[in-house]
Amino acid sequence: MSGLEHITPGILVxxxxxxxxxxxxxKRAQGGYHHFIRRIPGVDAVEGAVGRCxxxxxxxxxxxxxxxxxPVLYACLGVLHAVARKVAQYKLKLIVPQYxxxxxxxxxxxxxxxxxxxxxxxSFDPDxxxxxxSEQFAFASGYMGLMHREKAGAAFMFGxxxxxxxxxxxxxxxxxARQVAASVSPEQVAFFICTCDYTLIGEELxxxxxxxxxxxxxxxTLAAQDRLKLLFLVLIVVGVLFATLQVWYPSLAAWMPxxxxxxxxxxxxx
Amino acid sequence: MVTTHxxxxxxxxxxxxxxxxxxxxxxxxxLPESAVASLGMKAHHExxxxxxxxxxxxxxxxxxxxxxxxxxxxxxxxxxGWFNSxxxxxxxxxMIGATSAQWIENLRNTRDIRSVQVxxxxxxxxxxxxxxxPTDRVVPPFAERVSALVRYGEDRVSLIESHTNVSVDAxxxxxxxxxxxxxxxxxxxxxxxxxxxKTVSWDQPSDESLSRLTQFSQDAAKLASSYSxxxxxxxxxxxxxKVYDFLFDGLFNQLGSAMFALLGVYIAAxxxxxxxxxxxxxxxxxxxxxxxxxxxxxxxxxIYEHMPSIxxxxxxxxxxxxxxxxxxxxxxxxxxxxxxxxxxxxxxxxSSGRK
Numbered sequence: 001m002s003g004l005e006h007i008t009p010g011i012l013v014x015x016x017x018x019x020x021x022x023x024x025x026x027k028r029a030q031g032g033y034h035h036f037i038r039r040i041p042g043v044d045a046v047e048g049a050v051g052r053c054x055x056x057x058x059x060x061x062x063x064x065x066x067x068x069x070x071p072v073l074y075a076c077l078g079v080l081h082a083v084a085r086k087v088a089q090y091k092l093k094l095i096v097p098q099y100x101x102x103x104x105x106x107x108x109x110x111x112x113x114x115x116x117x118x119x120x121x122x123s124f125d126p127d128x129x130x131x132x133x134s135e136q137f138a139f140a141s142g143y144m145g146l147m148h149r150e151k152a153g154a155a156f157m158f159g160x161x162x163x164x165x166x167x168x169x170x171x172x173x174x175x176x177a178r179q180v181a182a183s184v185s186p187e188q189v190a191f192f193i194c195t196c197d198y199t200l201i202g203e204e205l206x207x208x209x210x211x212x213x214x215x216x217x218x219x220x221t222l223a224a225q226d227r228l229k230l231l232f233l234v235l236i237v238v239g240v241l242f243a244t245l246q247v248w249y250p251s252l253a254a255w256m257p258x259x260x261x262x263x264x265x266x267x268x269x270x
Numbered sequence: 271m272v273t274t275h276x277x278x279x280x281x282x283x284x285x286x287x288x289x290x291x292x293x294x295x296x297x298x299x300x301l302p303e304s305a306v307a308s309l310g311m312k313a314h315h316e317x318x319x320x321x322x323x324x325x326x327x328x329x330x331x332x333x334x335x336x337x338x339x340x341x342x343x344x345x346x347x348x349x350x351g352w353f354n355s356x357x358x359x360x361x362x363x364x365m366i367g368a369t370s371a372q373w374i375e376n377l378r379n380t381r382d383i384r385s386v387q388v389x390x391x392x393x394x395x396x397x398x399x400x401x402x403x404p405t406d407r408v409v410p411p412f413a414e415r416v417s418a419l420v421r422y423g424e425d426r427v428s429l430i431e432s433h434t435n436v437s438v439d440a441x442x443x444x445x446x447x448x449x450x451x452x453x454x455x456x457x458x459x460x461x462x463x464x465x466x467x468k469t470v471s472w473d474q475p476s477d478e479s480l481s482r483l484t485q486f487s488q489d490a491a492k493l494a495s496s497y498s499x500x501x502x503x504x505x506x507x508x509x510x511x512k513v514y515d516f517l518f519d520g521l522f523n524q525l526g527s528a529m530f531a532l533l534g535v536y537i538a539a540x541x542x543x544x545x546x547x548x549x550x551x552x553x554x555x556x557x558x559x560x561x562x563x564x565x566x567x568x569x570x571x572x573i574y575e576h577m578p579s580i581x582x583x584x585x586x587x588x589x590x591x592x593x594x595x596x597x598x599x600x601x602x603x604x605x606x607x608x609x610x611x612x613x614x615x616x617x618x619x620x621s622s623g624r625k
Binding site for chain 2: 007138
């Protein structure tokens with residue numbers, strides 16, 4: 001099967017369990033159950049940063065950088081929606097520099113909806129959604145210029161980043177913007193920690209949207225992913241125990257199900 | 271009311287297509303290869319994959335339209351920053367123009383080279399048809415085909431000669447004088463062979479005539495090969511290629527490299543800020559960074575002989591563990607969100623406002 005790896009029994013089991021957990025948490029949320037979300041200082045800072053812009057009369061910049069259409073962009077749009085609502089309420093200027101033409105349409109729609117939600121649909125300025133470039137460093141250069149020209153009061157960097165991460169974050173530092181970054185790229189986290197006021201690490205990006213909106217669907221998804229992570233943690237501990245015990249008791253190998261779970265069934269006859 | 275109904279229908283359509291698209295790839299991922307084939311999915315997989323490329327191309331067109339609309343309006347109404355928009359539009363037009371000119375020239379050259387390559391193939395086909403037993407396939411008489419071959423050959427040889435002369439007049443444009451000499455020799459040889467083909471009687475295929483045609487086919491193939499080299503060499507120095515090289519390699523890539531080079535300065539500035547030890551966390555970070563830096567250089571070994579090993583341990587154990595934890599967490603969260611997207615379980619932020 002060119003271009004698509006085949007499933008293994010282990011992955012299928014994980015997918016089924018993930019589906020069941022998600023279904024269960026969504027049902028609980030629909031039934032009125034309130035999931036607890038721990039405090040995330042970086043997400044709390046979002047409101048503060050927008051408020052600071054209102055005091056200074058400076059624009060807010062939100063970028064999804066190299067994020068293409070997919071789950072990560074979807075998570076970023078949740079945060080963008082919350083930021084855009086605040087911006088609309090405070091009558092501030094919102095600038096969203098874009099890298100991907102495909103993502104741009106979704107971003108524009110999300111910001112427009114946020115303005116409508118707070119009853120300021122006519123204040124939405126489509127010029128604020130700026131396509132810079134779909135080339136990494138041309139985008140970075142455009143972003144730098146924009147930050148210096150507009151003197152942004154707050155910069156939110158959410159999504160997938162590569163080598164341009166530090167260039168973007170430094171541009172914000174130079175103009176004295178309060179910066180909140182969230183990246184699913186672990187390599188860039190260190191750069192953000194050095195240059196930004198707050199950094200959300202890995203999955204916190206996915207949790208930020210639920211934290212800001214407190215919507216049952218998003219919170220239930222967050223709870224479901226926590227349950228699945230707990231399951232993985234148990235599996236890791238069991239795996240480590242088995243592997244360690246196997247040093248003294250080699251016959252344990254026969255009891256380990258990894259041969260079954262990682263079996264290749266792409267060539268099974270139907 | 272009508273608008274609400276249209277929006278609802280659009281939302282339903284989007285959900286149906288998202289679900290169908292998701293279930294197609296899910297089944298392709300889950301089912302064994304034999305099942306995929308028996309369901310007829312394998313036969314259409316390439317077409318479906320091409321469909322996604324087409325959608326991507328359409329999105330690119332949409333992006334282009336948006337750029338022209340947004341920046342064009344800014345230039346026309348002279349809004350703030352109109353000069354930057356003008357520079358962007360000029361760059362866009364220049365790049366599209368240069369790339370299109372290069373593409374058209376490549377297309378023309380490929381067509382010219384191909385028209386010479388078919389000369390030898392035509393001769394080979396005549397020989398093969400003459401040797402094979404009669405079939406239902408209707409072909410023109412042998413003599414007529416050879417006559418057409420000679421006429422076409424003379425025309426192509428003249429074309430190659432004129433293109434070679436143009437190349438030489440333009441200072442060979444990168445084609446070496448040895449290569450030009452070789453092409454001219456092959457032109458002369460092919461002309462001689464064409465002259466010989468004219469002198470033979472072609473009423474019926476004979477061993478001699480077929481041998482001459484085979485020989486001509488080989489000579490024509492060599493001529494096509496040399497012509498292809500001289501043509502490509504000429505293209506590499508054409509005006510359209512030069513403009514493209516200047517814009518892309520000379521300007522665009524260099525500006526990208528300049529931006530990348532800024533990282534060196536920024537890393538130093540960021541490290542300075544991070545290394546101001548104000549908390550226990552930043553102290554830990556600085557200690558780890560100093561050990562890694564010292565372990566990387568030979569001087570570190572002079573300070574403490576196990577410094578490289580400590581560096582290695584820091585990178586491979588705590589650092590890798592943290593990286594894996596981040597990746598696992600992000601992967602699980604991505605999986606959950608993907609399932610939600612597939613089943614269109616939308617949150618209020620993205621759905622309620624549209625209704």
